[in-house]
Amino acid sequence: MQNTATPTHCPYCALQCGMNLTPVPDGGVEVTERADFPVNRGALCGKGRTAPAVLSSSVRLTSPLVRSGGTLVPATWDEALDRIAEGLRRTRAEHGPDACGVFGGGGLTNEKAYTLGKFARVVLGTSQIDYNGRFCMSSAAAGGIKAFGLDRGLPFPLEDIPKTGCVILVGSNLAETMPPSLRFFTELKENGGTLIVVDPRRTRTADHADLHLMPRPGTDLALALGLLHLIVAEGRVDEAYVAERTAGWEEARAAAMAHWPEYVERITGVPVPQLREAVRMFCEPEAAMVLTARGPEQQSKGTDTVGAWINLCLATGRAGRPLSGYGCLTGQGNGQGGREHGQKADQLPGYRKLDDPAARRHVAEVWGVDPDALPGPGRSAYELLDALGQDIRSLLLMGSNPVVSAPRAAHIEERIKSLDFLAVCDVVLSETAALADVVLPVTQWAEETGTTTSLEGRVLLRRQAISPPEGVRSDLEVLHALADRLGVEKGFPTDPEEVFEELRRASAGGAADYSGITYRRLAEENGVFWPCPAADADADAGHPGTPRLFLDRFATDDGRARFVPVSHRASAEEPDDEYPVLLTTGRVVAQYQSGAQTRRVDELNAAAPGPFVELHPRLAARLGAAEGDPVAVVSRRGRAVAPARITTGIRPDTVFMPFHWPGEGRANSLTNPALDPTSRMPEFKTCAVRLETVES
Ligand code: SF4
Numbered sequence: 001m002q003n004t005a006t007p008t009h010c011p012y013c014a015l016q017c018g019m020n021l022t023p024v025p026d027g028g029v030e031v032t033e034r035a036d037f038p039v040n041r042g043a044l045c046g047k048g049r050t051a052p053a054v055l056s057s058s059v060r061l062t063s064p065l066v067r068s069g070g071t072l073v074p075a076t077w078d079e080a081l082d083r084i085a086e087g088l089r090r091t092r093a094e095h096g097p098d099a100c101g102v103f104g105g106g107g108l109t110n111e112k113a114y115t116l117g118k119f120a121r122v123v124l125g126t127s128q129i130d131y132n133g134r135f136c137m138s139s140a141a142a143g144g145i146k147a148f149g150l151d152r153g154l155p156f157p158l159e160d161i162p163k164t165g166c167v168i169l170v171g172s173n174l175a176e177t178m179p180p181s182l183r184f185f186t187e188l189k190e191n192g193g194t195l196i197v198v199d200p201r202r203t204r205t206a207d208h209a210d211l212h213l214m215p216r217p218g219t220d221l222a223l224a225l226g227l228l229h230l231i232v233a234e235g236r237v238d239e240a241y242v243a244e245r246t247a248g249w250e251e252a253r254a255a256a257m258a259h260w261p262e263y264v265e266r267i268t269g270v271p272v273p274q275l276r277e278a279v280r281m282f283c284e285p286e287a288a289m290v291l292t293a294r295g296p297e298q299q300s301k302g303t304d305t306v307g308a309w310i311n312l313c314l315a316t317g318r319a320g321r322p323l324s325g326y327g328c329l330t331g332q333g334n335g336q337g338g339r340e341h342g343q344k345a346d347q348l349p350g351y352r353k354l355d356d357p358a359a360r361r362h363v364a365e366v367w368g369v370d371p372d373a374l375p376g377p378g379r380s381a382y383e384l385l386d387a388l389g390q391d392i393r394s395l396l397l398m399g400s401n402p403v404v405s406a407p408r409a410a411h412i413e414e415r416i417k418s419l420d421f422l423a424v425c426d427v428v429l430s431e432t433a434a435l436a437d438v439v440l441p442v443t444q445w446a447e448e449t450g451t452t453t454s455l456e457g458r459v460l461l462r463r464q465a466i467s468p469p470e471g472v473r474s475d476l477e478v479l480h481a482l483a484d485r486l487g488v489e490k491g492f493p494t495d496p497e498e499v500f501e502e503l504r505r506a507s508a509g510g511a512a513d514y515s516g517i518t519y520r521r522l523a524e525e526n527g528v529f530w531p532c533p534a535a536d537a538d539a540d541a542g543h544p545g546t547p548r549l550f551l552d553r554f555a556t557d558d559g560r561a562r563f564v565p566v567s568h569r570a571s572a573e574e575p576d577d578e579y580p581v582l583l584t585t586g587r588v589v590a591q592y593q594s595g596a597q598t599r600r601v602d603e604l605n606a607a608a609p610g611p612f613v614e615l616h617p618r619l620a621a622r623l624g625a626a627e628g629d630p631v632a633v634v635s636r637r638g639r640a641v642a643p644a645r646i647t648t649g650i651r652p653d654t655v656f657m658p659f660h661w662p663g664e665g666r667a668n669s670l671t672n673p674a675l676d677p678t679s680r681m682p683e684f685k686t687c688a689v690r691l692e693t694v695e696s
Pocket of ligand 1: 010011012013015016017040043045046047048177178180
């Protein structure tokens with residue numbers, strides 16, 4: 001490896017901040033600023049700055065582990081791989097291919113996600129593959145496809161945000177989840193634009209808002225409908241745009257008119273004058289945007305909620321026009337690319353549908369298999385996890401830690417324990433890996449090359465900066481070795497660029513067309529936005545990529561966007577006498593997802609050492625809890641205990657817990673796996689709980 005700085009990208013969130021990595025004598029890397037990447041211009045949050053600590057962590061796995069006599073003990077790679085192949089082979093022989101499950105992650109590179117999907121369908125012949133990205137953005141994806149015919153998190157670059165007139169930010173605490181992105185919103189305000197934040201908590205992001213709306217968790221669908229009602233009532237609909245570029249307005253309009261402001265105030269708790277002010281701020285400028293994140297999406301009505309916010313954009317002519325539009329702030333590092341290339345239960349590479357005969361033929365030809373041999377769509381992430389130990393007897397898991405991150409986590413933990421066989425690839429012994437029969441130690445971002453696709457739809461090249469430690473192999477090497485052991489000797493290369501070349505062909509002509517993107521282009525340019533079809537045989541001279549979508553037409557058959565008629569409905573679980581309080585869950589700035597990596601970093605642990613229960617002083621007084629007192633939060637699914645953090649910055653009817661920790665304070669012991677009927681996304685964002693004091 002070279003000793004000069006290698007320009008690359010952060011391993012964590014979907015902002016994919018640019019950074020330089022320089023090898024240091026102890027074998028690790030030093031992170032330095034990379035000012036040339038326009039998304040972060042050198043800025044990094046604490047997670048990105050400290051990411052090298054995980055490379056050299058004392059708890060880093062450097063040897064395969066196999067379970068022997070109930071204990072995980074070191075083994076050779078051959079022993080471990082043989083054991084996995086045998087476990088999967090036996091399950092397939094005894095129970096059929098669909099008894100083998102595969103679970104991926106939104107942090108895997110495009111090459112890994114693509115190869116994992118191919119491995120499941122070609123080598124195992126199973127339909128049972130999904131990934132934790134289902135928990136992250138699938139409602140926004142479903143809503144985007146319904147309305148626009150295409151899902152790309154942001155249909156415009158982040159650099160457009162400061163130039164628009166108003167942004168409504170719904171259920172995003174980006175000041176904590178992706179801090180460098182806050183700059184785009186402060187620049188928006190400096191340029192005279194306004195920021196409306198919709199969140200039941202006064203977050204660090206809400207502190208920057210010109211208007212902060214605090215709806216009850218689970219009611220932002222009604223909130224969006226109330227705003228649309230006022231837009232109609234105040235004559236602010238862009239009738240010419242609606243007639244020219246949309247379809248379905250009358251039905252959506254009728255649904256909105258049933259949600260008059262006072263009714264919406266009763267449902268959401270947001271006063272009518274604030275609704276009117278939001279409409280004025282959103283409609284007066286020439287351009288405006290709505291951006292959603294996990295708040296509206298992680299609900300049993302997440303797709304409809306996203307649809308309601310998109311309807312707001314369509315009615316006011318704020319989609320498919322410069323500096324206007326709806327976008328989703330995808331969370332995981334490769335949450336976008338991870339859903340495009342085949343590790344999702346219903347998808348094939350290039351964002352093709354697994355139940356589309358033409359898509360099956362195209363991908364089968366690239367893979368050199370019979371289209372009829374490809375399995376059909378499988379279960380969604382929670383449903384797959386819920387079937388473990390029952391229909392699904394063996395599981396291969398990569399880049400995920402569902403013991404901490406899945407809803408109703410104690411139940412899922414029991415399901416995992418009931419498997420006949422579990423193999424996990426990870427960099428540390430996560431809570432899920434600790435339950436495995438075989439654990440394989442794999443490379444991390446600085447030790448391997450691969451591509452990711454950021455929340456902007458910008459495909460990026462993460463470059464290898466250092467050699468991995470002895471004893472560690474890449475996920476691609478693992479899949480190659482397992483395919484070989486299971487009788488498929490070809491088609492699973494270990495070189496990421498070779499995989500990407502195949503991915504280009506597999507994606508050609510699909511919605512997420514990468515065929516015009518090459519590693520050479522990615523190395524020379526600051527990423528390329530898809531779709532980027534190959535213009536000719538020499539892709540390097542081809543298509544420039546597509547930073548802005550929908551300016552001429554939407555990706556529907558007739559080019560028109562679709563209004564989706566939606567109405568308010570209750571959450572799957574509403575408060576009652578037994579469980580009178582609402583729980584909402586989320587993140588803190590110093591931890592990432594299940595914390596498998598960030599909980600191994602001293603600096604981050606010092607900043608965010610453990611879970612807490614955030615509650616309003618009135619609720620704390622009723623409970624008799626003081627700041628720091630242990631509080632038990634109890635739902636129909638379990639109980640979690642964490643110290644009280646008392647603040648007026650949360651609604652008195654709601655408590656908040658971050659979900660990064662296992663054990664007694666595991667927030668996901670409480671969460672409700674009620675699924676959205678379209679996206680199959682669980683309702684992480686709201687469930688009914690009661691609070692109890694705990695003797696300290
Ligand atoms: Fe990494 Fe996201 Fe932090 Fe940027 S904001 S440094 S991508 S974790």
